[in-house]
Amino acid sequence: MKLKALVALLSDGQVHSGESLALQLGVSRTAIWKQMRRLMDQGFEVASIRGRGYQLVSRVDLLDSALIIKQLDAGLATRVDLRVRDEVDSTNAEVLRQVAEGCDGKLPISIADSQTAGRGRRGRSWQSPRGENLYLSMGLVFHGGFSVLDGLSLVFGVAVAEALETLGVPDVGLKWPNDIFLPAGKLGGILVELQGELQEGVVRVVVGIGINVHMHKAEGVDQPWSSLASACPDTEWSRNQVAAAVIGAVADAADTFSSKGFGVFREPWQNRDIYCNRLIQAKDGELKGVGNGIDGSGNYLLGTPEGGIVPIRAGEISLRVVL
Ligand code: BTN
Secondary structure, eight states, rough: OHHHHHHHTTTOOOOHHHHHHHHHHHHHHHHHHHHHHHHTTTOOEEEEEEETTEEEEEOOOOHHHHHHTTSSSSHTTTTTEEEEEEEEEEEEHHHHOOOOOOTTTTTEEEEEEESSOOOGGGBBBOOTTTTTTTEEEEEEEEHHHOGGGGGHHHHHHHHHHHHHTTTOOOSSSEETTTEEEETTEEEEEEEEEEEEEEEETTTEEEEEEOOOOOOOOOOTTTTTTTOHHSTTSSOOOOOHHHHHHEEEEEEHHHHHHHHOHHHHHHHHHHHBBTTTTTTEEEEGGTTEEEEEEEEETEEEEOOOTSOOEEOOOSOOOOEEOOO
């Protein structure tokens, strides 16, 4: 019996007798009891009510591909090849497998409930607990060679920020090059990976987006972080809804970037720049200056104490606030 099927039955928050659950799932009551113990081991809060049955106390927010597709614009809904999985190594890797298996010329999108080898920028791992957050990747094709990719990760940052704002999240900030921030700390991150040149001038990139939705603990994360649920506790967050908003915004942003280039994203990015006018450092303190926004290619501009402006190229450099 799949644990997911049991969770789906319990997700209405009502009390279900062991007998009715067993009947619906075609298993014995003992099997139901064993699965309840497994659910509890996985962190689900299940109340066992004497003489009545079981009730899922913690709220579950199940991923559902049909619900995600239903919330996309009609045109986009017909263009996506959406895969929703219980567990994958990394949704970025899953998108590449999806492409290899062929997706009928559609936009490959992969979402997972958990990742066993979630990847972050600069070789870091990305904590991906089951059922808590959004782990989403999209495969996109751009024309114009590798240089066209300059600034692309900033474009996706703007898209994700706009998607969250349409869902009512206030004070969404961007940390160069592509972290999503709320005042309490990092809410999400974006990992853009290049698959390579498909034919001359045509490149495929995989954009992977992780957004903390319900996460309430994160052991081993070495910086302040936030989640949608902690920032907006009065909203009943649905990962399906967040996924649909992000997919729509990223697809739109990719089209705009292809037709108009990076320039149109500069101002929307700068309006959310969390380092603007702050004293920051790059290259482990070798360079210090005041945040001055970005140039027309997406490089970060540091205003130096000598009155100069130093552009910092995206890639392996990260910026930090000087403490
Ligand atoms: C960062 O370091 O801030 C980028 C994190 C990107 C995480 C996402 S989760 C979905 C996708 N799959 C991965 O393995 N990584 C990205």
